[in-house]
Amino acid sequence: AQSVTQPDIHITVSEGASLELRCNYSYGATPYLFWYVQSPGQGLQLLLKYFSGDTLVQGIKGFEAEFKRSQSSFNLRKPSVHWSDAAEYFCAVGSSNDYKLSFGAGTTVTVRA
Amino acid sequence: NAGVTQTPKFQVLKTGQSMTLQCAQDMNHEYMSWYRQDPGMGLRLIHYSVGAGITDQGEVPNGYNVSRSTTEDFPLRLLSAAPSQTSVYFCASSSLSDVYGYTFGSGTRLTVV
Numbered sequence: 001a002q003s004v005t006q007p008d009i010h011i012t013v014s015e016g017a018s019l020e021l022r023c024n025y026s027y028g029a030t031p032y033l034f035w036y037v038q039s040p041g042q043g044l045q046l047l048l049k050y051f052s053g054d055t056l057v058q059g060i061k062g063f064e065a066e067f068k069r070s071q072s073s074f075n076l077r078k079p080s081v082h083w084s085d086a087a088e089y090f091c092a093v094g095s096s097n098d099y100k101l102s103f104g105a106g107t108t109v110t111v112r113a
Numbered sequence: 114n115a116g117v118t119q120t121p122k123f124q125v126l127k128t129g130q131s132m133t134l135q136c137a138q139d140m141n142h143e144y145m146s147w148y149r150q151d152p153g154m155g156l157r158l159i160h161y162s163v164g165a166g167i168t169d170q171g172e173v174p175n176g177y178n179v180s181r182s183t184t185e186d187f188p189l190r191l192l193s194a195a196p197s198q199t200s201v202y203f204c205a206s207s208s209l210s211d212v213y214g215y216t217f218g219s220g221t222r223l224t225v226v
Contacts, residue, residue: 009153032213043117043203043217044156090155099144099163099212100171103155 002027002093006104013081014112021076021107023091032094033074034101035065039087047089050074061085086111115140119204119218126194126225134189134221136204142216143209145187149173149200150220156203162187163209194225 003026013019025031032051036044048059055067065076074091091104120135138145146161148171158171162181176198178190187206191198204218 004155006155034213041219043219044205044215045217046215049213094213099146099161099207099209100158101156101213101215102172103148103157105153105155 002031002095002102004091004093004102004104006089006091006107008107009105010108010110012110012112015083016080019076019078019081019085019109021089021091021109023074023076023104024072025074025091025093026072027093027095029096032096033065033067034092034094035059035063035074035076036090036092036103037061037087038090038106044090047076081109081111083111083113085109117204117206117216117218119202119221121221122219123222124224126191126223128194128196128225130194131190131192132194134191134202134204134223136187136189136218137185138187138204138206138216139185140206140208140216141184142206143184144212145181145204145206146171146215147177147179147187147189148203148205149198150203151200159189159202191223194223196225199223199225 005024034049035047050057088106092101094101117138147159148156160179162168202221205215
């Protein structure tokens with residue numbers, strides 16, 4: 001069964017600084033990988049996804065993520081954080097033979113002025 | 114507005130009571146699912162459906178029932194609520210042609226006392 005680990009429960013970053021959120025997955029075959037963002041009181045919004053091909057994936061809101069098979073990782077990055085990026089971020093993995101997503105526990109990002 | 118609508122947004126139940134969380138989508142999506150979100154645990158799949166008349170269990174199905182009589186609706190039933198079911202519940206839908214292109218509802222916050 002697939003699983004996802006997000007090692008950082010909470011990250012605080014200054015506005016304008018760079019951000020990197022870690023994600024490690026466990027899956028036997030080529031995974032489908034996703035990053036979602038959840039603003040307070042809202043549902044989840046897809047930031048980006050990786051199915052195959054180029055290992056550097058661009059998403060919405062200036063985010064990108066890099067798939068590294070050798071490290072079983074799919075870390076999310078943003079070069080310059082805005083106050084509106086304060087939210088909870090979830091990494092997820094899906095299998096190629098069903099429709100289920102397995103989510104990590106999430107990383108809460110706080111942005112300080 | 115097209116999307117996934119969940120009702121109610123908030124609910125308080127007494128232990129042993131029953132209730133139904135409603136989920137409706139107007140995008141003609143075949144795939145619908147229910148997740149619960151608990152602090153430090155991310156989202157966990159309760160039940161899912163790949164079309165009208167077809168449902169299956171996810172990771173944490175105990176204590177919950179679902180049915181899918183129409184494409185649009187996917188209600189989640191709690192037969193006898195327990196404090197362990199206190200959580201935020203999210204419904205999501207997607208098209209089978211873009212199965213991981215989930216659209217999430219805004220959630221139902223349920224408290225069982």
